[in-house]
Amino acid sequence: MGWRRGFGHAKDLAVRIILPLLFVLAGLPLARADLVEQPLPWQMGMQPAASPVREHIDALHNELLVIITLITIFVMGLLLYVIVKFDAKKHPVPSKTTHAPIIEVLWTVLPVLILVIIAVPSFKLMYYMDHAQHADMTLKVTGHQWYWSYEYPDKDLGFGFDSNVLSDEDAAKQGRPRLLATDNPVVVPVGAVIRILVTGTDVFHSWFMPAMGVQEYAVIGRVNESWMEVTNPGTYFGQCNQICGINHPFMPIEIRAVSKDDFAKWAADAKKKFALNDDSRLRLAADAAR
Numbered sequence: 499m500g501w502r503r504g505f506g507h508a509k510d511l512a513v514r515i516i517l518p519l520l521f522v523l524a525g526l527p528l529a530r531a532d533l534v535e536q537p538l539p540w541q542m543g544m545q546p547a548a549s550p551v552r553e554h555i556d557a558l559h560n561e562l563l564v565i566i567t568l569i570t571i572f573v574m575g576l577l578l579y580v581i582v583k584f585d586a587k588k589h590p591v592p593s594k595t596t597h598a599p600i601i602e603v604l605w606t607v608l609p610v611l612i613l614v615i616i617a618v619p620s621f622k623l624m625y626y627m628d629h630a631q632h633a634d635m636t637l638k639v640t641g642h643q644w645y646w647s648y649e650y651p652d653k654d655l656g657f658g659f660d661s662n663v664l665s666d667e668d669a670a671k672q673g674r675p676r677l678l679a680t681d682n683p684v685v686v687p688v689g690a691v692i693r694i695l696v697t698g699t700d701v702f703h704s705w706f707m708p709a710m711g712v713q714e715y716a717v718i719g720r721v722n723e724s725w726m727e728v729t730n731p732g733t734y735f736g737q738c739n740q741i742c743g744i745n746h747p748f749m750p751i752e753i754r755a756v757s758k759d760d761f762a763k764w765a766a767d768a769k770k771k772f773a774l775n776d777d778s779r780l781r782l783a784a785d786a787a788r
Contacts, residue, residue, distance in 0.1 A: 536675055536735045537708075545708045548734060548755075549726045552711030554623050561619065565612065627711070630725035633693035637684065641696070641703030641716030641738065644745035648684055655765055659772040663748045678735040683752035685768075687761035688731050694724045704740035707751060715740065728755040 537545060547553045638649040638658075649658035664672070664679045672679070686692055696705050698716035706713045710726040728734075738749035756764065 536678060536733075547711070548709040548728055548730050548732070549711055550729070551627050551726060552709060554626060555711045558619055558623055562616065565616065569612070627724065629723045630691050630693045632691060633725065634690040635687075636693045636695060637686070638695045639697070639705050639714075639716065641698040641700075641705065641742075641749075643700050643743050644738075644749050646705070646749065646751065648682075650765070650768075655769065657769050657772040659768075661752070663750050675735065677747065678737070678750045678752065680750055680752040683733070683754050685754045685756060685761060685764050686726075686728055687758040688728050688755050690758070690761075691727050692725060694726060696722045696724065701742050702740045703738050703742050703749065705736070705751065706739040707734065707736035707753065709734045710736075710753075712736075713739070728753070731755050731757065 544556070544559075547556050635650070635652050635655070638651055640647040640649075645660055645662045647658060647660050650656065651658075659682045661680045661682045661684070663677065664674065664681055666676055668681075669676045669679050694705075694712060694714065696714040696716050697720060698718045700718060703716035704713060705716060707726070710728065712724050712726050714722045714724045716722075732755055734753045734755065736751035736753070738746060738751075740746075742749070
């Protein structure tokens with residue numbers, strides 16, 4: 499029978515292609531909790547969450563994965579049912595039915611209900627990610643071609659600095675990841691709610707930190723807001739993920755999350771090292787005005 503021949507072809511395909519592919523994938527490294535700070539070559543799965551926002555994103559992702567899996571199984575079951583029940587040999591004279599009101603209502607109402615079920619948690623997550631309700635500190639991010647500038651504008655801090663990618667030679671000497679490590683990483687305290695303000699001075703950039711669940715566009719003349727609360731100490735990496743020119747791949751983001759006591763010590767030294775003098779303030783104001 500036709501459906502048996504089709505099933506045989508599918509079985510051969512699974513044996514020759516799909517099964518070997520599964521064996522190959524089984525040998526690839528998974529995203530592991532002991533390497534949360536950077537992606538791994540051939541990594542499967544997303545980087546582990548390091549903030550409440552990212553945890554909520556992962557939870558929604560897992561819910562959607564269940565929904566789409568159930569939909570896929572249901573559609574596959576319908577296809578198999580139609581293949582078997584309406585085989586050409588069983589029905590040499592095809593049906594001329596043109597309308598099935600109950601089925602037509604179902605295939606309209608059910609997708610709408612599924613979309614509503616998806617929309618409710620999606621909108622809740624969007625509002626949750628939007629901005630910090632009660633921020634402990636503020637970090638201002640400015641995108642340039644092709645580096646990032648950071649400011650800590652709170653009264654008890656009041657300093658800023660530029661952050662550039664480390665050269666391959668310096669990264670190798672320091673044993674740090676190529677194209678991810680920076681000369682001046684961002685330092686933040688663990689457990690603090692941090693308001694993030696993102697803007698730009700030239701073309702579109704995008705400040706993207708996968709482990710934090712933060713992605714905000716850096717647009718000239720506009721300040722976009724997001725927030726994060728790092729839950730685990732460590733070093734985390736991100737990148738600009740908006741194609742912004744020839745050196746787009748060389749705009750990494752490095753965040754070091756430390757205890758609040760260590761952050762206070764770093765901030766005291768940083769205020770001396772990166773103090774914004776009058777010339778620096780004028781330069782930042784001119785960049786923002788361009």
